[in-house]
Amino acid sequence: MRSPDLKRWREPATWKEAAYDPGVRAAVFQVLLALAIAFLAYEIVSNTIENLRKQNIASGFGFLSETAGFDISQTPIPYSSKSTYGAAFLVGLANTLIVAFIGIAIATVLGFTIGIARLSPNWLVAKLALSYVELIRNMPLLLQLLVWYVAVLRTLPFPQDALALPGGGFLDVRGLHLPRFSLDSGGGILLAVLALALAGAWWLKRQAGIDREAGQTVPTRAQRVGWGLVIAVPTIAVAIAFAASSVSYPVLGRFNHEGGLSIEPEFLALVIGLSTYTAAFIAEIVRAGLQGVPRGQREAAAALGLSRRQALRLVILPQSLRIIIPPLTNQYLNLTKNSSLAVAIGYPDLVSVFSGTVLNQTGQAVEVILITMAVYLAISLATAAFMNWFNKRTSWAER
Amino acid sequence: MWILLLALVGSEAALAQASSQTLDTVRKRGILNCGVNTGLAGFAAPDARGRWTGIDADFCRAVAAAVFGDGDKVRFVPLNAKERFTALQSGEVDLLSRNTTWTMSRDTSLGLNFAGVLFYDGQAFMVRKSQGLKSVDELAGASICVQTGTTNELNLADYFDTRGLRYKPVVFERLIEVLAAYQSNRCDAFTTDSSQLVAERTRLADPENHEILPDLISKEPLGPLVRQGDAVWSNIARWTLFLLINAEELGITQENAGEMRTSPNPGIRRIFGEGSTFGRALGLRDDWAVSVIKTVGNYGEAFERNLGQGSPLKIERGRNALWTKGGLMYAPPIR
Numbered sequence: 141m142r143s144p145d146l147k148r149w150r151e152p153a154t155w156k157e158a159a160y161d162p163g164v165r166a167a168v169f170q171v172l173l174a175l176a177i178a179f180l181a182y183e184i185v186s187n188t189i190e191n192l193r194k195q196n197i198a199s200g201f202g203f204l205s206e207t208a209g210f211d212i213s214q215t216p217i218p219y220s221s222k223s224t225y226g227a228a229f230l231v232g233l234a235n236t237l238i239v240a241f242i243g244i245a246i247a248t249v250l251g252f253t254i255g256i257a258r259l260s261p262n263w264l265v266a267k268l269a270l271s272y273v274e275l276i277r278n279m280p281l282l283l284q285l286l287v288w289y290v291a292v293l294r295t296l297p298f299p300q301d302a303l304a305l306p307g308g309g310f311l312d313v314r315g316l317h318l319p320r321f322s323l324d325s326g327g328g329i330l331l332a333v334l335a336l337a338l339a340g341a342w343w344l345k346r347q348a349g350i351d352r353e354a355g356q357t358v359p360t361r362a363q364r365v366g367w368g369l370v371i372a373v374p375t376i377a378v379a380i381a382f383a384a385s386s387v388s389y390p391v392l393g394r395f396n397h398e399g400g401l402s403i404e405p406e407f408l409a410l411v412i413g414l415s416t417y418t419a420a421f422i423a424e425i426v427r428a429g430l431q432g433v434p435r436g437q438r439e440a441a442a443a444l445g446l447s448r449r450q451a452l453r454l455v456i457l458p459q460s461l462r463i464i465i466p467p468l469t470n471q472y473l474n475l476t477k478n479s480s481l482a483v484a485i486g487y488p489d490l491v492s493v494f495s496g497t498v499l500n501q502t503g504q505a506v507e508v509i510l511i512t513m514a515v516y517l518a519i520s521l522a523t524a525a526f527m528n529w530f531n532k533r534t535s536w537a538e539r
Numbered sequence: 540m541w542i543l544l545l546a547l548v549g550s551e552a553a554l555a556q557a558s559s560q561t562l563d564t565v566r567k568r569g570i571l572n573c574g575v576n577t578g579l580a581g582f583a584a585p586d587a588r589g590r591w592t593g594i595d596a597d598f599c600r601a602v603a604a605a606v607f608g609d610g611d612k613v614r615f616v617p618l619n620a621k622e623r624f625t626a627l628q629s630g631e632v633d634l635l636s637r638n639t640t641w642t643m644s645r646d647t648s649l650g651l652n653f654a655g656v657l658f659y660d661g662q663a664f665m666v667r668k669s670q671g672l673k674s675v676d677e678l679a680g681a682s683i684c685v686q687t688g689t690t691n692e693l694n695l696a697d698y699f700d701t702r703g704l705r706y707k708p709v710v711f712e713r714l715i716e717v718l719a720a721y722q723s724n725r726c727d728a729f730t731t732d733s734s735q736l737v738a739e740r741t742r743l744a745d746p747e748n749h750e751i752l753p754d755l756i757s758k759e760p761l762g763p764l765v766r767q768g769d770a771v772w773s774n775i776a777r778w779t780l781f782l783l784i785n786a787e788e789l790g791i792t793q794e795n796a797g798e799m800r801t802s803p804n805p806g807i808r809r810i811f812g813e814g815s816t817f818g819r820a821l822g823l824r825d826d827w828a829v830s831v832i833k834t835v836g837n838y839g840e841a842f843e844r845n846l847g848q849g850s851p852l853k854i855e856r857g858r859n860a861l862w863t864k865g866g867l868m869y870a871p872p873i874r
Binding site for chain 2: 486
């Protein structure tokens, strides 16, 4: 870095000298650029408003409190056709978040498994993992979604001929129907006990820390009480909750399976497609991360007498995480954004419900698209922020 | 948001040009951009040679004929239900001739104007014959496929809601996806406008195994739209439509349109610009009406060719017959 020549900076001898000063020049260009961008933004906004006004298109966000009038097939939060467009927006948002969350969870587990399998000494396992990665990541995602939806799930039988699953579930062209456990009054008890147990665990951990500081090595009193808590409390809680809860099984009605928990094929196809696709990329990231750990670490682990599995779990994987996490964040963001392909297979995500149906029923294109963009930006930034925090936590303290 | 508001207040009222911007643009371009369905037999669908056919496509040709005297000066822009209004609002198309239901909200809040009714329709349901259903009310608990962003989606919710019946909506963006979902048993019923069901049924692998329930649950007056705020262009679309209907009533056909200029009926002579200035009042040539009728024929001819007995759909005239024959087709007089 150039050491700042403060004297010269404060008092440029002449205007000419100032004009040749790199600092002054940079500042002038920055200001010019900022002005140009501000002007462009102003032009776009005022132009849009003028055009909307000329065409008598209603603008503003008032439409969000109007009645929607249409139904949505999957509503994780209460919604009916009498709800507002704002509620429809929330349903779409919730559906997007659910798909993203479950998709990320599955993709991570699958991706790590396959990434580790790629480096397996077992030739067959390694080649299978390689084929998976090459096959899946080289095909367009949209195509894969359609394959899952049209070629796989659409060929399932009618509800009348549904495949019976063990435990009272059914699988048919209308989706997966599972028994649903309703916790009823049991839910409250379960939650209360769990909260109590968590608080107890936290206290015990603190206690244990204090004991360890004091040089205790044998199981402390706190630990012994802890084991009792860990085993006994959840058992009792679950038993009480079960006694106070009910199960509803899916039963074939005139057209569909009624009751129980129904998972629609659109959701299944989207989650399967997104997670298997993203898993292929995560697998490559994991492989690169594992290979990025110096060979010496592996040898050192072996020298300590650790087995391959132990070496991987205790030595290699923790170190590789700092290489894995930054690109992994990108994959999480990709999965979330790719979930908007839901529109192709009729899953009611944010894009489908809000910038699809709501936009079409209200005609408020500018507002709807603005909100949608803001939401995706917010989700992405939040994911990135969380992963950055996590990255910082797992990275080495530089010495 | 306050920036938007400030800009809104601050901008001066630069409106009110009497001339037709759309007409000028279309003339300068030399071709009419006309938004149509992405493919709906009888209304707008490309035939084997890639030529757009159907009554909506014919209306595009009629307007092109009125403007240019040549019905082929049309560029057809296929639009799905979701894209259609934005395409018209943004100027991507000059005219939307795409089986769109005339509703108050669409007429008042989208910055668009309906030119009239080209086809009176109603929403119906198609089901598999094997289910042995007699009426829509028996569909309680069924999965029902519907296209998103349509009035059908809203009517469906209203109908089942007012009767306290449950159903599972399965929505898709394009009609072809809705049909595919219905065909693969993803849903028990497929609902849309009755005429569309007739057309879509012909595309099924086994049309004979499917039936359309007799109930109609809504009014669906379908008509062409233009942008609001261009009265001249609006007039052109509206009176082209009225011309087609009046022509049928007066017995003017594609064949006799040329000789009708000398008809003993002064009303007919007026339509064709003999001693009248109707064309000029629209901003067009005086012989606009001859071009229109020579291009697509009168309403009845266009109907029979595209939807009626001359087509695979064989839809009855029914409500779409002239008012003189017990139907609803009634156009204000050209005089």
